Amino acid sequence: MKVNLSADVLDVLVTDDGTSAVMVGTQVLVLAPLPTLLVGLIQTGTRDLATLARRLDALAGPPVGTSAQAATEALIGQLEGAGVVAVSH
Amino acid sequence: MPEPILVRTLEQVVAIHLHDEAEELEQDVRRAWSRCLAPDATDAGRIDVVVREHTRPRRTSTTVEASSPQAAMELLTQAVTLAGLEHGAGRLLMLHACGLVEPVSGRAVVLAAPSGTGKSTAARHLGVRWGYLSDETVALREDGTLVPYPKPLSLREEGRWKTQVSPDDLGLLAATEGPELVSVVILDRREDVTPEVVPLSLSEAVARLAEHTSYLPALPRPLHRLAQAAPAGVAVLRYASTADLERRLLPLVQAAA
Numbered sequence: 415m416k417v418n419l420s421a422d423v424l425d426v427l428v429t430d431d432g433t434s435a436v437m438v439g440t441q442v443l444v445l446a447p448l449p450t451l452l453v454g455l456i457q458t459g460t461r462d463l464a465t466l467a468r469r470l471d472a473l474a475g476p477p478v479g480t481s482a483q484a485a486t487e488a489l490i491g492q493l494e495g496a497g498v499v500a501v502s503h
Numbered sequence: 504m505p506e507p508i509l510v511r512t513l514e515q516v517v518a519i520h521l522h523d524e525a526e527e528l529e530q531d532v533r534r535a536w537s538r539c540l541a542p543d544a545t546d547a548g549r550i551d552v553v554v555r556e557h558t559r560p561r562r563t564s565t566t567v568e569a570s571s572p573q574a575a576m577e578l579l580t581q582a583v584t585l586a587g588l589e590h591g592a593g594r595l596l597m598l599h600a601c602g603l604v605e606p607v608s609g610r611a612v613v614l615a616a617p618s619g620t621g622k623s624t625a626a627r628h629l630g631v632r633w634g635y636l637s638d639e640t641v642a643l644r645e646d647g648t649l650v651p652y653p654k655p656l657s658l659r660e661e662g663r664w665k666t667q668v669s670p671d672d673l674g675l676l677a678a679t680e681g682p683e684l685v686s687v688v689i690l691d692r693r694e695d696v697t698p699e700v701v702p703l704s705l706s707e708a709v710a711r712l713a714e715h716t717s718y719l720p721a722l723p724r725p726l727h728r729l730a731q732a733a734p735a736g737v738a739v740l741r742y743a744s745t746a747d748l749e750r751r752l753l754p755l756v757q758a759a760a
Contacts, residue, residue: 424720424724425726426726427729429704433706435709
C-alpha cells in the first residue's frame with residue numbers, strides 16, 4: 415500500500431491488543447504494537463533515541479533477534495527519510 | 504408536468520421533478536420508491552429528471568439525464584442515494600451495506616460489501632424473513648441509532664441498466680422500529696468455499712470497514728465512530744450461497760443477546 419505522507423493524520427485508534435488504526439487522508443493503516451508505541455512516543459515529544467530505547471525495553475522488550483535501540487534507530491531513520499519526523503542529531 | 508415526488512433518502516428529503524418524456528415515469532417512480540415516499544418536507548433537496556432521445560446518460564445529486572426510461576430509473580436511484588450521502592456527510596457514519604433486522608429480537612445486522620458482490624441478492628433473499636433496511640447504504644447517527652433507507656432494489660436482469668424494484672413488490676418485510684445494530688459483517692462471496700465466520704481484531708475491523716464507507720474523513724474522530732458501530736464486533740463472512748448466509752447470520756444475532 416502506498417501512503418500519502420503529506421496527508422493529514424485524521425484519527426488514531428489504539429486498541430486493547432496494542433495495535434492501532436491510523437487514518438491518513440482517506441487511507442487507514444493498521445500498525446503493530448511496536449510502531450504504535452513509537453508513534454505514540456514521537457507524538458508525545460520523545461525524540462531522544464536513548465530514552466526511547468529504554469522506554470521500549472521497559473514496555474515491550476526488543477524485537478527478537480535485534481536490540482530495541484537498533485530497531486528504534488532503523489525505524490526513526492525510515493520515518494525521517496520519508497519526511498514523517500525530523501530528528502536533531 | 505406532474506407534481507414533484509417527495510422521497511426520503513437517509514435524513515434528507517428530495518423532490519423529484521420529472522420533465523419531458525420522464526413525466527411518463529411518475530407511476531414507476533412512485534411504485535419503486537414506495538417505502539421512501541415522504542408526505543411533505545421543508546428544506547427538501549431537488550432532483551430534475553430528463554429523458555430525451557440521444558441524450559448521453561449523466562447524473563449528479565441534483566440532475567438525471569438519460570435516453571431511456573430504464574436508464575433514468577437507475578440513474579435516479581444513484582442520484583437520490585448521492586443526495587442522501589452528501590446531506591449526511593460530517594454527521595452520519597455511512598456504510599456501503601445491506602441492512603437487515605431479525606424480526607423477533609429487533610436486532611440488526613449490517614452486511615458490508617463492494618458493489619456487485621451480494622448486497623442486493625442478500626437483501627432480496629433474506630428480506631422475506633428479516634426486515635429490510637437497505638440494500639445499498641446503512642447509516643448510523645452519533646448516538647448509534649440506525650437510519651433506514653429502504654430504497655428500491657437494483658436488480659441485474661437483461662440489458663445494460665439494472666431494474667429498480669420496490670421492496671413491496673418483492674415481498675420484503677418492513678424493518679421494525681428502532682432496530683439495534685449488533686453485528687457488522689463484511690461479505691466475501693466465493694464459489695466453492697466452505698462457509699466460515701472470521702472475527703477481526705478491532706484495528707483490522709476499522710481498517711476493513713473504512714473501505715466500505717462514504718465521506719468518512721468528513722466525520723469528527725472517524726475511526727472512533729467506526730469502532731462504536733459494532734459493539735459486538737466485526738467479522739468477515741465467507742460464503743458461496745445465500746442459504747449459507749442466513750445459517751451463519753442467525754447465530755451472530757443470537758450471540759449478541
